[in-house]
Amino acid sequence: MTIFHCSGCGAVLTPPLTLLSAVPEPPPYEEREQGTRRSAATMPRGHYAIEPEPWGAPYVPYADDEDGPAQRRAGWKADERGLLKSAGPRSNVVLHPEDAPGLEFLAEASMGCCSGPVGDRGLNRACRCGQPVATLAADCSTVYELHLDAGSVRTGDATS
Numbered sequence: 001m002t003i004f005h006c007s008g009c010g011a012v013l014t015p016p017l018t019l020l021s022a023v024p025e026p027p028p029y030e031e032r033e034q035g036t037r038r039s040a041a042t043m044p045r046g047h048y049a050i051e052p053e054p055w056g057a058p059y060v061p062y063a064d065d066e067d068g069p070a071q072r073r074a075g076w077k078a079d080e081r082g083l084l085k086s087a088g089p090r091s092n093v094v095l096h097p098e099d100a101p102g103l104e105f106l107a108e109a110s111m112g113c114c115s116g117p118v119g120d121r122g123l124n125r126a127c128r129c130g131q132p133v134a135t136l137a138a139d140c141s142t143v144y145e146l147h148l149d150a151g152s153v154r155t156g157d158a159t160s
């Protein structure tokens with residue numbers, strides 16, 4: 001079991017979590033919440049997994065002869081340059097958002113149309129000390145996941 005701490009101040013950010021070998025496929029569209037239209041969480045409570053592919057901001061154009069989703073699980077993205085793909089960090093620590101309940105909103109978070117931030121503008125959640133540590137994706141247009149930034153957290157052993 002692993003506990004995640006803020007790398008800046010050492011505060012505990014999560015309860016003890018169990019590693020999954022991969023991030024699961026998100027629940028199907030039909031399992032969205034009725035009121036908020038938010039997706040059901042990708043991760044089960046009490047677990048984490050490492051996202052090996054780039055995920056989140058910044059986004060860069062695909063080469064001319066390529067196309068595909070912007071990042072794993074969270075759909076397609078385009079601007080005036082055409083289809084975009086994530087050039088964001090690798091090794092994000094993916095959790096159920098309710099397993100890091102003490103994080104603070106950052107004012108510049110990009111809000112989606114209804115149920116929360118899209119999570120496509122970089123880190124949007126901070127430790128109580130002020131250090132940005134995570135990206136929350138919670139809008140109806142995307143998955144419901146919290147991504148701890150690998151460079152902004154450190155791990156501790158829950159048994160010691």
Ligand SMILES: [Zn+2]
Nearest residue numbers: 006009127129
């Ligand atoms: Zn901190």
Ligand SMILES: [Zn+2]
Nearest residue numbers: 113114115140
């Ligand atoms: Zn929405």
